[in-house]
Every structure is written in structure tokens, then in C-alpha cells.
Amino acid sequence: MSEQVHAESSTRTFLAVWFWLLALTGVEVFLGYKQLELKLMITILLGLSVVKAALIIAYFMHLRYEKPSMAAILMPALVIVIVLMNIFLADSMRLLHMRPH
Amino acid sequence: MADHHSSVTWSHQFEDAGQQHEAASLGMWVFLATEVMFFGGLFCGYTIYRNQYVAGFVAGSHELNAVIGAINTAVLICSSLSMALAVRAAQLGKRISLVSCLIVTILLGLTFIFVKLYLEWWHDYQHGFAPALNFTFAGPNTRSVELFFCFYFLMTGVHALHMIVGVGVLSVLTVKAWKGRYGPDHFNSVEIAGLYWHFIDIIWIFLFPLLYLIGGRY
Numbered sequence: 001m002s003e004q005v006h007a008e009s010s011t012r013t014f015l016a017v018w019f020w021l022l023a024l025t026g027v028e029v030f031l032g033y034k035q036l037e038l039k040l041m042i043t044i045l046l047g048l049s050v051v052k053a054a055l056i057i058a059y060f061m062h063l064r065y066e067k068p069s070m071a072a073i074l075m076p077a078l079v080i081v082i083v084l085m086n087i088f089l090a091d092s093m094r095l096l097h098m099r100p101h
Numbered sequence: 102m103a104d105h106h107s108s109v110t111w112s113h114q115f116e117d118a119g120q121q122h123e124a125a126s127l128g129m130w131v132f133l134a135t136e137v138m139f140f141g142g143l144f145c146g147y148t149i150y151r152n153q154y155v156a157g158f159v160a161g162s163h164e165l166n167a168v169i170g171a172i173n174t175a176v177l178i179c180s181s182l183s184m185a186l187a188v189r190a191a192q193l194g195k196r197i198s199l200v201s202c203l204i205v206t207i208l209l210g211l212t213f214i215f216v217k218l219y220l221e222w223w224h225d226y227q228h229g230f231a232p233a234l235n236f237t238f239a240g241p242n243t244r245s246v247e248l249f250f251c252f253y254f255l256m257t258g259v260h261a262l263h264m265i266v267g268v269g270v271l272s273v274l275t276v277k278a279w280k281g282r283y284g285p286d287h288f289n290s291v292e293i294a295g296l297y298w299h300f301i302d303i304i305w306i307f308l309f310p311l312l313y314l315i316g317g318r319y
Contacts, residue, residue, distance in 0.1 A: 011186065011189060014185045014186060014189070017182075018178060018179070018181075022175060022178055025171065025175060025309075028309070028314060029167065029314065031314070032167055032310070032314035032315075046310065046311075049307050052306045056181060056302060056306075057299075057303070060182075060184070060185045061295075061299045061300075070130065073130070074130055077134035077137060078137065081137055084141070085145045088145050089145065089148060089149060092149040092152075
């Protein structure tokens with residue numbers, strides 16, 4: 001039955017994802033001890049974290065195998081979080097600079 | 102309550118088992134979306150103050166043990182793997198394998214919580230890093246280091262609370278799995294608990310570099 005074949009392949013996929021998650025964590029820790037420019041460091045570390053999160057969401061949480069509409073429903077939440085964060089960040093800079101010294 | 106020996110059952114408001122399955126997953130995903138907004142607020146606050154008090158946050162980050170943090174990250178990633186395998190076992194109706202995977206997940210979760218609370222929090226408290234309780238850090242930027250530790254305790258605390266809830270949910274699932282309640286047609290509970298568990302892992306994946314690594318440890 002195709003279900004059985006799928007089960008075999010999915011266990012192998014899980015192990016591969018697990019390996020990559022650990023490997024990327026190792027890279028992050030390695031970079032943590034390297035002297036890098038702060039902005040570059042933040043970009044790389046958060047970039048790696050986004051890749052790890054994407055691996056978990058796609059395979060462990062199997063969003064990749066759900067109907068596309070499931071992911072489409074979740075997109076607005078993500079967009080709202082990112083947009084609100086950017087608005088708050090910009091506003092926080094403005095307020096901090098307005099503060100009397 | 103549906104008889105679990107019958108082939109396929111679903112609640113009367115659903116057309117079929119597939120629709121019930123989708124509704125259950127969607128419900129958990131929507132809940133997780135609200136969690137993203139909740140943690141997003143904390144991350145946003147952290148970023149704002151980190152930009153304002155870079156030196157203090159770097160000094161605070163240096164006081165954390167990155168090795169312990171990395172080990173805990175690995176523990177959580179392993180627990181995510183065993184949770185994914187548990188869902189797979191439930192779908193295939195392998196009871197013993199399901200129960201074992203759930204127990205491994207719970208043990209790894211408890212390991213994480215123990216390391217977090219005992220090896221980190223208790224250690225931080227003893228060394229005078231608990232804001233408002235015994236904060237005695239001496240050095241430049243004392244106030245902003247304290248602010249860093251406020252964020253540290255709040256964010257890891259809320260995360261640990263999610264872990265404790267997750268361990269509770271998984272314990273209930275383990276008992277029900279042992280009784281043979283799950284099978285190829287009844288694995289929704291295991292699956293949505295798995296979604297929740299992986300989500301906690303994702304939160305930690307962002308917390309770890311932000312709290313432990315971004316300070317730079319050279």
C-alpha cells in the first residue's frame with residue numbers, strides 16, 4: 001500500500017530534518033564564538049533560525065503536505081506580526097529620541 | 102464517545118473523518134497563530150531595548166551559559182523528532198511504538214525543564230541575577246543588564262510554562278495511547294499535540310540565538 005511506502009520515506013525524511021536542525025544549531029554556536037560585525041552576526045543567526053523553523057513547519061508539522069489553503073490561512077497572521085513589529089520598532093526609535101536628556 | 106474498535110467515526114457536525122481531521126488541525130494552527138502574535142510582542146520588546154542598550158544586553162548575554170543553552174536546544178530538537186515519530190506511529194496504529202515515542206518525548210521535555218530551572222535559573226538566582234529579588238550585578242550598565250535579565254526570565258519563563266503544559270498534555274496522551282485509544286483512524290489528538298510541541302521548539306530556536314549567542318562570545 002502507498003501509505004506504507006510513505007511511512008518509510010517519511011521516517012527517513014524526519015531523520016534528515018533532525019540531522020539538519022542539529023547541524024544548523026552547531027553552526028549557530030560556532031558563529032557565536034566568532035568575531036563578526038554585529039549586524040552581520042544577527043542577520044546570519046536569525047537567517048539560520050528562520051531556516052530551522054521552516055524545516056520544522058514544513059516536515060515535522062507537515063504543513064507542506066496539507067492543502068495549500070491551510071498555509072494561506074496562516075499567512076495573514078505572519079504578515080500582521082511582521083508589519084506590526086516594524087511599526088512598533090520605528091515608533092520606539094522615534095519615542096526614544098524624543099525623550100528629554 | 103465513539104467506540105474505538107469501530108472502523109471510522111466522526112462527530113455528527115462533520116461530513117466525514119477527513120473533514121474532522123482538517124478542522125482539528127486548522128484549530129490548532131489558528132491557536133498557534135495567536136501564539137506567534139503573543140511571542141512576537143515579547144520579541145519586539147526585546148529588540149527595542151536591545152537596540153537602545155546594546156552594551157548592557159551584550160554584558161547580560163555573556164553571563165548566560167551558551168553550552169548549556171546549546172545542549173538544551175539539541176534536547177528539544179530530539180524531542181521534536183520523537184514527537185514526529187509518535188504521530189507517525191499513531192497513524193500506522195503501532196501502539197507500543199507510539200507509547201515509547203511519547204515517553205521519550207516527555208522525558209526529553211522534562212530534561213529541558215530541569216536544565217532550565219535548576220542548572221540555569223537557580224544558578225542565575227544564586228549569582229544575584231534575579232531582577233527585583235537579589236540583583237547584585239556589579240559593573241558598568243547595571244540597570245540595562247537588569248533589563249536584559251527581566252526579558253531573559255520572562256521569555257524563557259513563558260516558554261518553560263508552555264513546555265510544562267505540553268508535558269501534561271503528552272502524559273494524558275500516553276495513558277490513552279497505552280489503552281489503545283489511537284489508531285489509523287483516530288490520531289487527531291496526537292497530531293495536534295504534536296503541532297503544539299513543535300511550535301514550542303520553534304520558539305526556543307529563536308530564543309536561543311537571541312539570548313545566548315548574539316552577545317558575541319569571542
